Amino acid sequence: MTQIADTNVILHSLLSKRLADLIIEIYPQLIGKKGKNILLFSVGAELEEKLLDLNWWVIKIAFDLKRARKIGTFLENPRYLVLGQRFPEFYSCLKTIISEKHDKVLLGSFLEFVWEDLKAIEKFRKRGEALFPPVENEFNDLKEQKAFREIAERLRSANLGGVGNKDIEHLALSHCYIIQSKMRARFYTADKEISRHANSVKISSMIPDLEIYKVEFKMMEFNEEAIKRFAPHLGAKGN
Amino acid sequence: MAELRLLPLDYLENVAPIFEDTTRNKYVNHRTKVVTFYSKTFPLINKRITSALREDDQSHYLTGAERKFLGSAKRIFSKTKNPKVDEYSKLIGLSVEATISRLQKIRKGILEIEPTRYQKRILFTISVQLAQCATLLERFRSIEKERKIEISQIEQLIRTCAQVFDDLIRLYASIIHKDESALSAVSDQILDNERPLFHTHQRLFA
Numbered sequence: 095m096t097q098i099a100d101t102n103v104i105l106h107s108l109l110s111k112r113l114a115d116l117i118i119e120i121y122p123q124l125i126g127k128k129g130k131n132i133l134l135f136s137v138g139a140e141l142e143e144k145l146l147d148l149n150w151w152v153i154k155i156a157f158d159l160k161r162a163r164k165i166g167t168f169l170e171n172p173r174y175l176v177l178g179q180r181f182p183e184f185y186s187c188l189k190t191i192i193s194e195k196h197d198k199v200l201l202g203s204f205l206e207f208v209w210e211d212l213k214a215i216e217k218f219r220k221r222g223e224a225l226f227p228p229v230e231n232e233f234n235d236l237k238e239q240k241a242f243r244e245i246a247e248r249l250r251s252a253n254l255g256g257v258g259n260k261d262i263e264h265l266a267l268s269h270c271y272i273i274q275s276k277m278r279a280r281f282y283t284a285d286k287e288i289s290r291h292a293n294s295v296k297i298s299s300m301i302p303d304l305e306i307y308k309v310e311f312k313m314m315e316f317n318e319e320a321i322k323r324f325a326p327h328l329g330a331k332g333n
Numbered sequence: 334m335a336e337l338r339l340l341p342l343d344y345l346e347n348v349a350p351i352f353e354d355t356t357r358n359k360y361v362n363h364r365t366k367v368v369t370f371y372s373k374t375f376p377l378i379n380k381r382i383t384s385a386l387r388e389d390d391q392s393h394y395l396t397g398a399e400r401k402f403l404g405s406a407k408r409i410f411s412k413t414k415n416p417k418v419d420e421y422s423k424l425i426g427l428s429v430e431a432t433i434s435r436l437q438k439i440r441k442g443i444l445e446i447e448p449t450r451y452q453k454r455i456l457f458t459i460s461v462q463l464a465q466c467a468t469l470l471e472r473f474r475s476i477e478k479e480r481k482i483e484i485s486q487i488e489q490l491i492r493t494c495a496q497v498f499d500d501l502i503r504l505y506a507s508i509i510h511k512d513e514s515a516l517s518a519v520s521d522q523i524l525d526n527e528r529p530l531f532h533t534h535q536r537l538f539a
Contacts, residue, residue: 143450146450146453146454146456146457147453149453149456149457149460150448150453150456150457153440153444153456153460154444157440157441157444209460212457213461213524213527216457216524
């Protein structure tokens with residue numbers, strides 16, 4: 095399975111219990127109601143692998159943390175470099191906590207938060223029907239649609255500065271979904287580049303007391319206005 | 334993965350059902366209000382424990398907590414009288430402690446190697462199970478502090494224990510048979526148990 099853009103949405107939301115809870119709570123209530131919807135894309139098998147990998151790292155770090163004497167140089171051990179490559183946001187977040195606070199207990203509790211969220215996301219992942227598109231076939235079908243290809247092409251041709259291929263795929267999928275459902279959709283992202291371009295971003299800090307650690311999670315309302323602002327060349331909704 | 338050598342399945346299959354069995358089989362003395370649990374499987378368990386301890390004398394496989402639990406169980410079940418509530422709840426508390434020590438050992442084993450996806454799944458499931466056991470153990474300890482133990486409380490805990498051990502047996506079985514789909518199903522079951530059985534905040538490290 096090739097990588098798709100939105101796994102990073104969920105993977106970023108792994109760090110946020112509130113976001114995970116919110117999604118689990120709100121999704122069944124809002125689906126089907128006109129005007130509101132939550133958009134989530136994922137392919138189970140791919141997410142599972144990342145999730146298990148992150149889980150392994152979280153437990154490993156928590157385990158090593160218990161035995162570590164010096165917390166300052168804790169993450170500079172070469173074995174954590176792989177973590178830095180695989181989950182750069184998570185790694186930098188841990189580094190920020192260590193450099194700013196030097197607190198073993200705090201770091202431990204942060205890891206606990208993350209672990210709780212991993213569980214929440216795993217539960218959420220198991221409810222395949224809540225994810226869109228739920229299966230690989232549907233995803234592939236969607237990718238082959240004319241609307242998807244057109245929009246992806248237009249997004250690529252526009253100079254969006256910093257928005258990568260994955261994000262373009264993600265946005266194109268989002269757009270297709272909007273076209274299909276003919277509803278306004280709510281779009282969750284933690285991607286700084288996407289949020290920089292969108293003016294309708296509402297910042298919501300997911301874990302209390304964590305603002306200082308620069309963990310930024312963003313919630314963007316992906317409606318007609320947002321599309322105009324983000325990519326004016328796309329025109330109105332459904333274009 | 335040397336640490337994935339587990340307790341023999343038949344040992345667990347013998348020991349785990351007693352917890353459920355005994356909640357149904359109890360005798361209440363209406364004059365003294367003393368509750369006694371009884372089970373037909375007690376002599377069988379005692380036999381099994383004796384052989385497990387004998388085997389361990391040569392292999393030194395069991396952890397300290399496991400030996401403590403088995404020793405205590407042997408002492409209680411070899412009596413002619415059936416166990417009283419307080420010693421019985423203490424025994425089950427010890428069994429949870431023994432389970433935690435075994436799971437910690439497995440987890441340590443996995444963390445020391447470069448794991449595959451399958452082993453990562455095992456680690457995830459074990460971590461959830463560990464957190465559940467830690468919550469159970471806390472409940473047992475809080476009950477031990479109380480002077481008067483409420484029988485309904487104990488029964489509730491025993492039932493929860495039975496469910497946890499049931500999942501554990503299935504988890505061990507899936508690990509032994511290297512059955513990935515079974516492991517995934519057990520993992521789901523364990524995660525599903527979280528909400529009805531464990532409402533409290535769970536810790537990453539038991």
